[in-house]
Structure formats: C-alpha cells, structure tokens
Amino acid sequence: MSGNIIEELKQNAVDLRKTALTMIHKAQSGHPGGSFSAADIIAALYFKEMNIDPKNPNWEDRDRFVLSKGHVCPIQYSALALRGFVDYETIYTLRQFGSPFQGHPDMKKCPGIDISTGSLGQGLSCAVGMALAGKRDEKDYRVFAMLGDGECQEGQIWEAAQSAVKYELDNLVIFVDDNGLQIDGTTEEIMPNQDLELKFKAFGFETTRIDGHSMEEIVAALDNVRSSKNNKPTCIVCNTVKGKGVSFMEHSVTWHGIAPNDEEYQNALAELEGGLK
C-alpha cells in the first residue's frame, strides 16, 4: 500500500467531516457525534474499497453499503456528494422539506442509498438479503454494513448475524462503530455489550478489532478481507471515539444529536482542517 493513498484517504476523511459538520450546522439538526466516529471507515469504503459508479448508482453489480445506524447519514451524504453521486451544493438541504437528504436515509429519494434505514437494528438483515442474492446469482459484488455499538442491543442484529453465517456470506463485511456511547449515556451504563468481537466470533464470523480512526489499520483490515475467502462473513469491530476530530465533541453524549451554533461551528471547522491528531 502506497503511503500516498493512505494520505489521500486521510484528507478524504477531513473533507467528509467538514462537509457533514456544515450540513448539520446549516440544517441546525442532525447527528455529529456518530457521523465523526464513522468518518474514517466511510472514507476508506467510498474512496477506495467499494466498487461503485456515481454515474450509475443502481448498477446491479455494484458493491452495496448499508448504514444500519441510519442517523449518521450526514457522513454518508457527504461521501455521496464528494464522489459525485449527488450535486455537492444540494446537500445543504439536509432535513429540509422536499430534500433527498432526509433525516434518515431514504433509498427512493437519494441516489446511492441502497436501503432506507433509521429504525435501529434492522439494516443488517437487509444487508444479509443483498449478500445472499449475490451468492445465489453468482455475482461478485460485496455488501458492507455499518452498525452502531448501541444498536447491537437490538435482538434482530443477532438474528441477522446467525443467518449470515448459515448462508456462508463471505461477501458480507460488517463494521461495528464501537464508540461506547448511546443517547442516554455510555453503553456500559445503559446496557453493556460485553465484547462485541467475541460475540460475533461466537456466532461464526471471521472477526478482528482495529482502531477505527487509523486509516492504516482500516485499509489493512479491508485488504485482509479481500484476500481471504473462507465462506465466513467478516465483522470488523472498530474502537472509535464519538465526535472524533473536534475536541469538545469527543467522548460526549451531548453531541449525539445536536447541531453546533455559529461559534462552535467555526471552532470545529478549524480543528477538523488539520486532520486527526
């Protein structure tokens, strides 16, 4: 892996965070905390790993992406805009009347969204259906899903996990954005997840745990998945920090679902500019 590509992806992640922050600031509504914890993984997927075509968002052989934690869609919308799926200027209509950029992703309104999500715990089942169809049709596409750690409290996640293993979906790659926070507090306080990597391993997944803000580790993990197919789905549990990249948002439950004011916005933008420390 050339250092250049890693550096480019890091810059992509900066651009994603800045765009998402601006969307949320303009809308005065949205979820910055989880958008930022997911940003580096999204950058690696949209700017390197996924086989997608912005000019043909419904291309039947494309890789799919399921944002099961749908509330962090500003970071996905930013990727769609920066990759040219949508006109960059239009994304500042986030959460406005008539906008394709709904508060939670809507596949019928926004090009590049493979499934509508927003009700937590449901996206992984849809990803399993997509991956299963790909297997049955002997297609080469892969399906990537991003789960929140909080939503792993939903029983349906584990229903979906067992079906991914049963059907040997080695074309399915799950990221868990393990940022340790949910609306009412830490996951430890609200409902401890125990070790999510061990849980997925026990279900029969190929698993690994990485630093979800290290572009080197994200890219290496994805390289590893690509080179080893063993009839098992993969789960990459990512240690992340909610609000990553903006000091006053990091590790903060408060910044789960509120928008910055003008001053906070300017301060946050300045911090993001330099990339992750």
Add this chain to the structure above:
Amino acid sequence: MSENKVLQKKATREAFGDEIVRLGGLNKDIYVVDIDIGKSCKTTEFANKFPKQHVNVGIAEQNGAGLAAGLATTGKIPFVSTYAVFGSLRMAEQIRQEICYPNLNVKIACSHGGLTPANDGASHQAIEDMGVLRTIPNMTVVMGADYHSTRKLVAQAAEKYGPVYLRFTRDTMPFIYDENEEFTIGEAKKLKDGNDIAIIANGDTVFLALEAAKQLESKGISVKLLDIHTIKPLDRDAVVECVKIGKIITVEDHNIINGLGSAVSEVVAEEGRGKVRRIGVQDQFGQSAPYEKLLELNGITIENIVNTAQEMLL
C-alpha cells in the same frame, strides 16, 4: 360460481403452497423466505423443488422481513411465509420501515388467519392483522375466500409490484369458485345481485354469507353479496353501489375494529347515508376450541347474518 362443488373443501394455505410452486417454476426471481414453519405453511414442496429460491431464517420473524427486503432490492420477489399473527405483528415495524416505506416488492404470505388456528388458542389466532397492515402506506391487504380464488390472488400478488399481505386459512374451506374464475386485486367479486340488502364478506366468511344469502332469498329477500377479498385498496365503487341499497352487513373473521367492517363503514360514512352492521370478532381474544364454536361465540354464523338482515329490514 359452482353450486355443485360446495362439499369439496381445502385450506387456502394449500392454495398458496400449490400456487407458489407453479410460480417458482415460471420465475426464478420468486423466493420463499420461511420462518421455520414451512411444513405448516405448505412451502415444503417449493423448498424441495427450488432450493436456490428458498431461504429459512429459523424462528426469527424480524430478520425474515428484513432479509426479504434486501433480496427485493436486487430484483427478487420474496414471499415471506409464516402465521398471520407473527407475519403482521411480530414483524410489523420491519414491514413498515424496510418494506413499505421503500415500497419494495415483498409479499407477506400468512397462514392461520383469523380464528382458523382454533385449537391453538388465542396466541395463534390473528384477529388484528389486516387492520394493522392496512394502516401502513403502500401495503395491499388480501384474503381469498376459497382455494381457487386464493390461487388466483397469489398469482396476481406476484405480478403486481409492491408490498402485499396475503392471508390464508389453516382450516379447510368449501370451494366457492370454479378454477376458471378470474380475480383482480382491488376489485370486489359480485356473488349475488339484489336490492333489499347488501352483504359484504371476505375470506372464510364468504361461504357463510353465501349460505345466509340463499336463506334470505328463500324468504323472498333480494340480496346483493360481495366478496371483498382486497380490503386495501378497497373497491370503493362496489361499496358505493351497496350504499345505494342503504342497508349493509359486513362479515369477517377479524376483529370488527379496523378490518373489512371498518373499511366499509369509512366509505359509508363519507357517502353520508346508509347503515352498516358489522359481524366479526367482537373485540375479544379467542381460546382453544373448535373453529365453529369460536365463530359462534362471536356471532359469525349463517343464522346471525340472516337474523341481522331481517332486523335491518324491519
């Protein structure tokens, strides 16, 4: 309509089982998503004949619905098969979020509708299902009256794009229609034309309504009888024709709240004239008992339909 076949009986879940095999052979995009109870829901032959079009998620309804949505995004036409009480309520929000909201081409095909799983008791009797699902945008809600009509309606559901809820009986039901009779989702089937009273029924109560209509006719009462197999989209024009008669009885194996009777009453109220009497489950849970006994406890009987008609005509 075949007067001579009334003694022949078959459960409408058998109609689903037979028709889905025919459809699966014609179209490789037709999938069945089982939730463990394939034997009971009559999908075993499909599973054996078309293993590549079959999925069994085990006892996990929510995942079954979501997985079907994922299949549908790739152009498959999945039929999620389970019991009506689970297929409507256990996976209600998955149907709303992942199937109806994105308007995906998923069919929810459920056996054990209404009181027909009689011996199983209240836990398995689906009396709220059609009501719950008809309130979700983009959903179509259908229950055939007998074997042949159910086969035709299943075939139509496969052809029609979008979410469809299909409800079948566990128990056997008398044949009402010939196999050549055609059905269109959303169009009422007129079984009798008359002008004293209108009876509107669906599913397993159509046969009861038909027998009641015959008795009323023998008393000199002219009956219009409709099989409204599709409660959503409701055939409004057909109901308006009944409003012209002014006296309407609805009959259903479903709670009288929010099922066929409610759907018809909404039209009647909007038309601003006419009177409706709803015969159906009296907003109460069932219990383990013979199917006929449960119908009787709720007044879903030929006798009660006849008496209600006569009362309305006083």
